[in-house]
Amino acid sequence: MITDRQGEIATALKQDINRSQYDTPLLELIGLENEISLAVSKLAQWDAPRPVEKSLLTISDQVYIQPEPLGVVLIIGAWNYPWALTLQPLVGAIAAGNAAVVKPSELSEYSASLLKALLPRYLDQELYPVVCGGVSETQELLRQRFDHIFYTGNSTVGKLVMEAAARHLTPVTLELGGKSPCYIDKDVDLRVACRRITWGKFVNCGQTCIAPDYILCEPSIQNRVVEGIRQTLLEFYGPDPKSSPDYGRIINQRHFNRVMALLDGYTAALGGQSDSSQRYIAPTVVKDVPPYARLMQEEIFGPLLPIVTISDVDDAIHFISEREKPLAIYVFSSNKKVIKRMLAETTSGGVTVNDVMMHYTLNSLPFGGVGQSGTGRYHGKHTFDQFSHHRACLVKSLGMERVNMPRPAWSVQ
Known part of the structure; x- marks a missing residue:
């Protein structure tokens, strides 16, 4: 389907979110094709019984874990990457032997x-039906009993999904989001760091759950960071991103208004322009944002990049650790001690050092959140395992045992 229909998929994404023809295969389809190829090549290995360590009592027995299907699962996709984030879980659900109801987001209509x-x-549409619709259709689906629910989206809806699943004791995978911090050390190569951060933040118009949500850096390098981002934006999108074929749009008017409201009261160091009729918001950087400003209270999910200044790496670690656990943490540093401390003294769903978002591209790594950023994991074998029941199996022999026959009632005691 992906091979045959790539042109139609690209057209739909252009209509939904102004996705460029170049970004469609890169951001959505190549990863899907890789997931399918991996599942096909590794399925016999993933599905095979997994022997485990025996004890003295079971030394001559068969002891193993057998993955088996959960049954019928519900997959609720997201609008920002409507093909990858809907079909990637489906690949693993099929590989694990499940039937699945697929519910794409109504926002990417x-x-x-x-x-x-x-x-x-x-x-087979009986095994893998697609249900379209909005809130009422989703609510009706959640009233049904499933063997697993996989939801990608925001934490508000995630709580409703979890509440509905609890009525049937249905396990859930919640792929949520949060404010993913990006720490820039003062001794790093700022040209490279700013280039990579700019790509990760503004691709898909900032509507990426693992995009860098805000930057932490010392005041001495803040202006250099802004300048590095400015030069990269000029290279990526030209002097007018609005006319660039590579720059996206906000998904709908409600989200446009939400993102613009976050900018109230701030003067942009870069960007800040908008056009409601096109749902266009320019790539925007805001300097010296107070830690408890509204801009820092919720996931931005748009092309606004706040910079919060901190005094040193200790301050950065404290800033990250006193907030909810994010979906990702990004660290830019050439100092191994700084990197080691960031890894050891913070926690998050995933972490990438000296780049952004690239941990998502490896299907050997589990992708998922922790705490408020989600529960469960997927990609590659991790998706197969997420949609499998790992059945504990012990097969004993009836031999090798001395059976003491009961004494007759008349025997001498």
Whole structure:
């Protein structure tokens, strides 16, 4: 389906979110194809019985873990990457032997409609039906009993999904988000750091759950960071990002208004321009943002990048640790001691050092959150395991045992 319909998928993404033709395969489809290829090549290995260590009591027995399907699962996709974040879980669900109800996000309406039209042409629609619709359809689905629910989205809806699942004692995977910090050490190569941060923050118009949400750096390098981002934006999108074919748009008017409201009261060091009629918000950087400003209280999920100044690495670690556990942490430093401390003294769903978001691209690494940023994990074998029941199996022999026959009632005691 992905091979045959790449042009139609790209057109739908252009209509939904102004995704460029170049970004569609890179951000959505290549990763999906890799997941499918991996599952096909490794399925026999993943599904095989997994022997475990024996004890003296079971030394001559068979002791193993057998993965088996959970049953029927519900996959609720997200609108910001409507193909990758809906179909990647489905790959693992199919590999693990489950049936699945697929619910794409109604916000990416063109992609949702296309998925509903295409999937039944390639997969058994009785085993893998696609249900489109909004809140009422999702609520009706959540009233049904499933064997697992996989949800990608925000924490507010995630709580509702978890509450609905609890009525049936259904396990859940919640891929949420949060404010992923990006610490820049003063001794790092700022040119490289700013280039990588700029890409990760403003690709897809900032609507990426693992995008750097804010920057932490010392005051002495703040202006150099802003200048590095300015030069990179000029290279990526030209002098007018609004006219660039590579720069996206906010998904709908409600989210446009939400993101713009976060900018109230601030003067942008870079960008700040907007056009409501096109749902366009320029790549924007804000300096000297107070730690407890509104801009720092919720996940931005848009092209606004606040910079919060801290005194040193100790201050940065304290700043990160006193907040909710993020989906990702990014550290830019050439100092091994700083990197080691950041890894040891903070926690997050994932971490990438000297780049952003790249840990997501490795299907050998589990992807998921911790605490408020989510529960459960997927990608590659981790998705297979997430959608499997790991059954404990012990097969004993009836031999090798002396059986004491009961004494007759008349025998001498």
